[in-house]
Amino acid sequence: MSESQSKSLLQRVDHVGIAVEDLEQAVTVYTALVGEGPRHYETVESQKVKTAFFHVGESHLELLQATAPDSPIAKFITKNGRGGIHHICVAVDDIHAKLAELKAAGVQLIHPEPIEGAQNKLVAFIHPKSMNGVLIELSQDKTS
Numbered sequence: 370m371s372e373s374q375s376k377s378l379l380q381r382v383d384h385v386g387i388a389v390e391d392l393e394q395a396v397t398v399y400t401a402l403v404g405e406g407p408r409h410y411e412t413v414e415s416q417k418v419k420t421a422f423f424h425v426g427e428s429h430l431e432l433l434q435a436t437a438p439d440s441p442i443a444k445f446i447t448k449n450g451r452g453g454i455h456h457i458c459v460a461v462d463d464i465h466a467k468l469a470e471l472k473a474a475g476v477q478l479i480h481p482e483p484i485e486g487a488q489n490k491l492v493a494f495i496h497p498k499s500m501n502g503v504l505i506e507l508s509q510d511k512t513s
């Protein structure tokens with residue numbers, strides 16, 4: 370494997386994003402599932418969502434509720450009834466390098482440049498049309 374490939378190798382599944390209609394209700398049942406409450410709540414203005422993060426070992430579950438009718442989560446709920454798995458987030462060391470690789474491979478990107486995500490991360494979404502119907506979020510820790 371070349372140096373440039375290893376730099377943008379995916380590190381782990383960071384979280385699975387789950388769209389919910391009612392965050393408070395969802396937190397109650399997911400707390401029962403996980404065994405403890407969320408470690409973190411955050412509203413992400415850029416994506417018009419409020420979120421609750423649960424720790425599951427080294428990974429997380431991210432519950433997402435829309436904060437506006439034109440939020441991507443509101444659209445997802447309209448299409449998918451009560452909610453469901455919305456995206457899978459994978460952590461990468463160099464999000465810019467990864468986006469450049471994907472662009473070169475002809476993959477359709479929702480965000481050709483990273484945007485501000487929750488918890489001080491740079492994130493970018495890959496279009497599900499290019500990923501067999503799965504919305505993939507790339508995430509890089511700003512401190513790394």
Ligand code: CO
Nearest residue numbers: 386431458506
């Ligand atoms: Co996410």
